[in-house]
Amino acid sequence: MDAIREAQKNLDHAKEQLRQSVRQARREGRTWADIGDMLGMSRQAAFKRFGEVIDPVDGRKITGVPMSLTQIRTRTEQVFDLIATADYEALEQMMHPEVREELSASKIAMVWSSMLTEFGAKESYEDTHVTFPAGERIEEDDQILGTVVGVTTVTCEAGERMGRVAFDEQQRIVGLLVLPPETSPLPF
Structure with missing residues (x-):
């Protein structure tokens, strides 16, 4: 010891x-x-x-605010679990007030429905990690200024999508994307 x-x-x-x-x-x-x-x-x-x-x-x-990468990874998967179960009320509580209108339940539901029709239901997550907005992985807990992005591969019945959730320093959602895994460049 x-x-x-x-x-x-x-x-x-x-x-x-x-x-x-x-x-x-x-x-x-x-x-x-x-x-x-x-x-x-x-x-x-x-x-x-x-x-x-x-x-x-x-x-x-x-x-900078101390960031727990474990918490950010957990919250990232939680966001997609809430979307998959249509629990938009709980999802809205995780959002920064200024993005609630832009990330409305109806818009999120429309995107998720489109994903369901193409790839089927969500089955699991792979390689959930945390990056800076530019895409570089953050490998250890540290004090970080501003926004970080939780990234996961959402594995569905018939394909995969990259899920990206931008979190502010209070771990509130400030951005949300569902994209093909090979998308580049990334908007955040």
Whole structure:
């Protein structure tokens, strides 16, 4: 147990050292693209993971919100379970108020009915994961600025569809897509 405790302590220290190194690189004038290249990620992913933003209204620092990837994956599948069972009232409660009209029950039902007629009923999910809006996978829980996307393959009786749910920092739905798995580029 001591070895586990020590390894966790070292990991926490390394993460903090990385955050400090990124802040120093920014103070030295390095771009998010430079930092992203060094870390093997896009500039947006680097910014969302390490960026600091000042609210122009009150001058306070806007910090990232700790994201549990397990929670986001679970909520992603929950969204499609609610759609598959036509529980639009529960689905609406998960939505950001500003998208409720755009993602109305009638629109969602129409898209789901079309999917049912083409591919049959939902059977399972595969490869449910979390990405930044640009598509890069997020591999570990971290403090992240802004929107993340839960992605899953919805396996149906006669085919598959990619399900994408954009979540804001309070894990409210701000976008919802059902697309062919090979769709590219993605709108979010």
